[in-house]
Amino acid sequence: MSHFDVVIVGGGIAGASLGAEVAAQRRTLILEAEVQCDYHSTGRSAAFWLESYGGEKVALLSSASRAFLDSPPPDFAESGFLHARGAVHLSDGEWPEVPDGVQARRLERVELEQLVPGIRPRWTKALLEPGCADIDVAGLHAAVLRRFRQRGGTIATDSNVIAAERRGDRWIITLRDGSTVEAALLVNAAGAWADPVAEACGVAPLGIAPKRRTMVQLRVGRAGLRDLPLVDDSAGTFYFKGEGERSVWLSPHDEIATDPCDAAPEEIDIATAIDRFEGAVDWPVERVERSWAGLRSFAPDRLPVYGFDVGEAGLFWCVGQGGFGIQTSPAAARLAAAVLLGDAPDPMVADIDPAIFAPGRFAQGAQLRSS
Numbered sequence: 624m625s626h627f628d629v630v631i632v633g634g635g636i637a638g639a640s641l642g643a644e645v646a647a648q649r650r651t652l653i654l655e656a657e658v659q660c661d662y663h664s665t666g667r668s669a670a671f672w673l674e675s676y677g678g679e680k681v682a683l684l685s686s687a688s689r690a691f692l693d694s695p696p697p698d699f700a701e702s703g704f705l706h707a708r709g710a711v712h713l714s715d716g717e718w719p720e721v722p723d724g725v726q727a728r729r730l731e732r733v734e735l736e737q738l739v740p741g742i743r744p745r746w747t748k749a750l751l752e753p754g755c756a757d758i759d760v761a762g763l764h765a766a767v768l769r770r771f772r773q774r775g776g777t778i779a780t781d782s783n784v785i786a787a788e789r790r791g792d793r794w795i796i797t798l799r800d801g802s803t804v805e806a807a808l809l810v811n812a813a814g815a816w817a818d819p820v821a822e823a824c825g826v827a828p829l830g831i832a833p834k835r836r837t838m839v840q841l842r843v844g845r846a847g848l849r850d851l852p853l854v855d856d857s858a859g860t861f862y863f864k865g866e867g868e869r870s871v872w873l874s875p876h877d878e879i880a881t882d883p884c885d886a887a888p889e890e891i892d893i894a895t896a897i898d899r900f901e902g903a904v905d906w907p908v909e910r911v912e913r914s915w916a917g918l919r920s921f922a923p924d925r926l927p928v929y930g931f932d933v934g935e936a937g938l939f940w941c942v943g944q945g946g947f948g949i950q951t952s953p954a955a956a957r958l959a960a961a962v963l964l965g966d967a968p969d970p971m972v973a974d975i976d977p978a979i980f981a982p983g984r985f986a987q988g989a990q991l992r993s994s
């Protein structure tokens with residue numbers, strides 16, 4: 624049986640980023656059920672960085688991650704992972720709002736029509752958030768996995784964890800093929816499978832709920848779309864952004880409760896997306912070039928969870944990254960690593976209180992005390 628200090632279940636952006644931060648100090652193994660670490664949510668995102676997304680507490684992590692994503696150190700990557708795009712938040716009612724500190728300004732109608740030609744008249748108010756950028760997710764994930772390996776980490780793909788038992792101060796972790804691995808600390812970074820993985824380890828679940836989101840790549844009868852801003856309905860019914868010269872990535876902003884699974888798009892959600900798109904702009908829809916779906920997994924308060932389990936000190940949670948797991952990953956990994964290692968916080972997250980994201984907030988009585 625192999626022995627490790629830390630075993631991380633899940634090689635998506637969450638597990639890989641945390642692994643890269645701890646591997647130099649602890650013998651660390653990532654166990655990934657699939658043959659590719661980006662098979663699930665990490666490989667299916669809409670790939671943008673949007674500071675206002677997820678509310679003010681998530682924005683702390685997004686903002687703290689920005690400089691690293693924009694210009695990472697040369698030993699991490701040769702170039703940055705962000706490409707400026709800007710976002711336009713639309714409203715047919717009240718002015719859209721963004722969390723305090725997020726740079727945004729109201730758009731005049733004429734500016735809106737320049738940025739989004741063909742925008743329907745019903746969108747009477749619009750806010751521009753210029754900082755929005757595309758993220759090279761594949762490049763970022765590959766760089767994180769590379770750093771993990773460079774720092775001595777081991778990755779085992781096709782390694783599905785089916786059970787773990789605490790014996791004294793060690794975990795005995797069993798894989799689907801019957802093999803076992805021993806570790807002092809287990810990190811749950813299993814994305815949509817966070818609760819089932821906890822239960823397989825004899826640990827109480829936190830209520831991490833996977834929600835399906837649909838994406839459609841749409842070919843439209845209009846050119847010059849590649850650098851179109853991210854355009855969203857501030858009431859949360861759609862968003863789209865330029866992809867190719869005549870194509871967009873579009874989502875109906877769906878959030879459909881589901882069991883953890885290999886998510887696939889449903890016809891009705893694609894049709895809903897197109898219907899809402901046609902209500903936003905007057906561009907003729909030509910065809911669906913491709914579509915996909917992925918799972919965004921949320922804790923009950925929709926904040927991510929980083930920290931030791933309240934009942935089982937040998938289990939560390941790194942879950943609930945919802946729709947912001949890529950854009951928050953550099954800061955989230957540093958914050959989580961400092962807690963896990965018992966180190967002083969990294970300067971990137973020195974101003975962020977890790978208690979905001981600690982699992983203890985769900986412990987019995989915690990809500991009563993804070994209310």
Ligand SMILES: Cc1cc2nc3c(=O)[nH]c(=O)nc-3n(C[C@H](O)[C@H](O)[C@H](O)COP(=O)(O)OP(=O)(O)OC[C@H]3O[C@@H](n4cnc5c(N)ncnc54)[C@H](O)[C@@H]3O)c2cc1C
Nearest residue numbers: 633635636637656664665669670671784814917948949950
């Ligand atoms: C449509 C869509 C659009 C999105 N857009 C954005 C965006 O624009 N910007 C942004 O920042 N975020 C976005 N997100 C969210 C982002 O993709 C997620 O927050 C992030 O990928 C979560 O990473 P993860 O590592 O937790 O999950 P995952 O990438 O799903 O990784 C978890 C891994 O755990 C593995 N696993 C599970 N159970 C086991 C087991 N028993 N044994 C071994 N391995 C196991 C799984 O195989 C999986 O690979 C989007 C998500 C979706 C679905």
